[in-house]
Amino acid sequence: xxRQTSRILTAISLIALFVxxxxxxxxxxxxxxxILNLIAINVIxxxxxxxxxxxxxxxxxxxxxxxxIGAYTTALLTLPLAQKEQNxxxxxxxxxxxxxxxxxxxSLILGALLAGIAGILIGIxxxxxxxxxxxxxxxxxxxxxxxxxxxxxxxxxxxxxxxxIPGYTNLLWSWGCAAFTIFIVRMLANSSYGRAFKAIRxxxxxxxxxxxxxxxxxxxxxxxxxxxAGLGGGLFANLISTIDPNVFTYILSYxxxxxxxxxxxxxxxxxxxxxxxxVSLFELLRPFDQPMTFGSIxxxxxxxxxxxxxxxxxxxxxxxxxxxxxxxxxxxWRWLLSKFQPLxxxxxxxx
Amino acid sequence: xxxxxxxxxLANGISLGGLYALIAVxxxxxxxxxxxxxxxxxxxxxxxxxxxxxxxxxxxxxWYASFLLTIPLAAILGMAVxxxxxxxxxxxxxxxxxxxxxxxxxxFQNFAVVVFGGRPKAFPRPALFxxxxxxxxxxxxxxxxxxxxxxxxxxxxxxxxxYRTKTGRAMRAVSWDFGIAGLMGININRTVSLTFAIGSxxxxxxxxxxxxxxxxxxxxxxxVPGLKCFIAAVVGGIGSIPGAMLGGFLLGVGxxxxxxxxxxxxxxxxxxxxxxxxxxLLWKPTGLLGKVxxxxx
Numbered sequence: 001x002x003r004q005t006s007r008i009l010t011a012i013s014l015i016a017l018f019v020x021x022x023x024x025x026x027x028x029x030x031x032x033x034x035i036l037n038l039i040a041i042n043v044i045x046x047x048x049x050x051x052x053x054x055x056x057x058x059x060x061x062x063x064x065x066x067x068x069i070g071a072y073t074t075a076l077l078t079l080p081l082a083q084k085e086q087n088x089x090x091x092x093x094x095x096x097x098x099x100x101x102x103x104x105x106x107s108l109i110l111g112a113l114l115a116g117i118a119g120i121l122i123g124i125x126x127x128x129x130x131x132x133x134x135x136x137x138x139x140x141x142x143x144x145x146x147x148x149x150x151x152x153x154x155x156x157x158x159x160x161x162x163x164x165i166p167g168y169t170n171l172l173w174s175w176g177c178a179a180f181t182i183f184i185v186r187m188l189a190n191s192s193y194g195r196a197f198k199a200i201r202x203x204x205x206x207x208x209x210x211x212x213x214x215x216x217x218x219x220x221x222x223x224x225x226x227x228x229a230g231l232g233g234g235l236f237a238n239l240i241s242t243i244d245p246n247v248f249t250y251i252l253s254y255x256x257x258x259x260x261x262x263x264x265x266x267x268x269x270x271x272x273x274x275x276x277x278x279v280s281l282f283e284l285l286r287p288f289d290q291p292m293t294f295g296s297i298x299x300x301x302x303x304x305x306x307x308x309x310x311x312x313x314x315x316x317x318x319x320x321x322x323x324x325x326x327x328x329x330x331x332x333w334r335w336l337l338s339k340f341q342p343l344x345x346x347x348x349x350x351x
Numbered sequence: 352x353x354x355x356x357x358x359x360x361l362a363n364g365i366s367l368g369g370l371y372a373l374i375a376v377x378x379x380x381x382x383x384x385x386x387x388x389x390x391x392x393x394x395x396x397x398x399x400x401x402x403x404x405x406x407x408x409x410x411x412x413x414w415y416a417s418f419l420l421t422i423p424l425a426a427i428l429g430m431a432v433x434x435x436x437x438x439x440x441x442x443x444x445x446x447x448x449x450x451x452x453x454x455x456x457x458x459f460q461n462f463a464v465v466v467f468g469g470r471p472k473a474f475p476r477p478a479l480f481x482x483x484x485x486x487x488x489x490x491x492x493x494x495x496x497x498x499x500x501x502x503x504x505x506x507x508x509x510x511x512x513x514y515r516t517k518t519g520r521a522m523r524a525v526s527w528d529f530g531i532a533g534l535m536g537i538n539i540n541r542t543v544s545l546t547f548a549i550g551s552x553x554x555x556x557x558x559x560x561x562x563x564x565x566x567x568x569x570x571x572x573x574x575v576p577g578l579k580c581f582i583a584a585v586v587g588g589i590g591s592i593p594g595a596m597l598g599g600f601l602l603g604v605g606x607x608x609x610x611x612x613x614x615x616x617x618x619x620x621x622x623x624x625x626x627x628x629x630x631x632l633l634w635k636p637t638g639l640l641g642k643v644x645x646x647x648x
Contacts, residue, residue, distance in 0.1 A: 136388060137632060147618070251457075312458060322440075
């Protein structure tokens with residue numbers, strides 16, 4: 001199978017996806033659209049985490065912080081002025097922000113850029129450390145960002161949060177951004193930078209001996225991941241339309257880790273599958289939060305039961321199926337067609 | 352600030368520090384042996400507090416019986432966590448065990464939300480610990496005094512166990528070199544289990560006193576003390592038991608003093624522990640009392 005064929009197949013499936021999203025935006029009910037949007041946003045987060053952990057081998061628990069920066073920036077820039085006045089009734093919003101209202105795309109870009117800058121600033125100290133120390137320090141920075149957003153009343157409105165953020169995020173925006181993120185991360189992974197990332201993951205000392213600048217490459221992966229995590233944060237804010245500091249606790253970072261572990265560390269295909277499964281499970285398990293009736297037996301549901309089940313699934317995966325769904329394998333047309341090969345062969349023989 | 356006020360804050364700080372030290376020792380012992388940040392430690396702390404609460408509230412035990420019963424139960428819980436979630440991953444990359452620890456922590460928190468409910472519960476405070484004592488012109492709650500006394504006594508016991516007994520020597524040997532300790536005939540699995548049991552028992556003792564000091568039980572109450580105490584352990588030098596004690600006391604006193612001297616920064620109190628962590632790790636990664644150790648392969 002030639003490269004050309006697989007490119008054509010990719011193009012066709014992208015167009016099909018686009019057509020489906022256009023159709024879905026108009027025809028599916030809001031609940032399903034919201035789930036699809038959430039899957040796309042989780043894909044963005046998972047792919048960025050994969051860039052840091054799956055490709056470069058650095059375990060970061062700081063995603064919630066970057067997501068928060070992206071979400072707050074985009075939300076503050078897209079909030080209508082009247083809505084801002086309503087939100088900030090305790091402490092007024094500081095001057096330049098109180099008069100700014102710009103379209104969605106530039107707000108998203110600004111949010112992502114700010115998150116990327118935060119990624120550089122946090123990456124410089126954190127990446128000096130290794131393994132679990134780095135995990136802890138990034139977790140710490142994310143929590144510091146949350147504490148700051150809780151206390152900076154005149155910018156973030158503190159624990160009151162921001163309400164009435166316009167719901168600009170639709171399926172085309174979210175899946176478009178997800179596709180763009182996947183494209184960039186994929187390009188990066190296949191470039192010389194990507195090979196340097198993987199060399200660092202496998203053996204830092206050997207990579208350094210080969211002339212790979214460890215710190216520069218780690219920082220690059222970290223900053224790019226932060227940038228796209230911020231992009232996802234912006235989409236998230238304009239999807240759920242209400243944010244407050246408690247949305248961005250370490251639990252959000254854990255969620256990203258869960259998604260990536262489910263799908264398989266080091267595989268973008270796995271990230272997409274992991275996001276789809278996680279978000280769908282989250283919705284499918286919803287009945288467990290309410291009482292259920294089987295015939296004459298009523299099982300009392302308890303709010304939060306689905307979270308217990310999700311964490312048990314997560315633990316089982318990490319204990320017994322550490323590779324996740326995809327391991328580090330990627331989807332390819334060649335692989336898909338090889339599955340159909342036996343069918344063709346049989347047809348030819350019978351024919 | 353007057354001297355009396357200063358002494359008052361100091362007493363508060365030392366008692367908080369004693370609690371931090373108890374929990375931090377559990378972290379540092381586990382890290383010393385398995386090189387694992389036991390993210391579930393803070394949640395064992397939380398569950399112990401609930402066990403002590405239900406012992407009194409549901410089973411109508413006298414408070415001392417309930418408190419004393421909680422400690423072995425917590426030790427069993429810690430051993431079970433190690434057996435189920437960490438032992439199968441002992442030969443896996445270190446990050447896998449860390450992810451597993453995150454999973455256990457999530458499970459405990461969600462379990463607590465479902466079983467104990469999200470509404471805060473009021474922890475009992477026996478009359479013995481609610482007395483007001485005047486020492487000079489400083490007014491101290493008897494609880495503050497007892498916390499300092501009990502935590503110092505327990506820490507002394509841990510010190511004795513680790514540095515003066517055969518079991519303690521086995522623990523130190525395993526933390527020094529896993530493989531060689533096994534070759535020398537030390538039962539590694541038993542030693543690791545014992546470490547988890549002791550760490551969890553310390554967390555339980557800490558959580559009971561924490562519950563009396565801050566009598567509000569919530570399913571997520573273990574997270575912040577858990578992280579802070581890990582920070583205390585790192586500040587003191589992870590793997591070093593005296594270091595964890597020192598780190599705990601420093602963090603407790605420092606936290607109280609910062610809020611006492613700069614009340615306007617109270618909202619950022621939580622961020623200070625992290626700043627301390629980041630500064631210590633960047634300036635002296637081995638912590639205050641830690642030794643420079645080769646990373647275990």
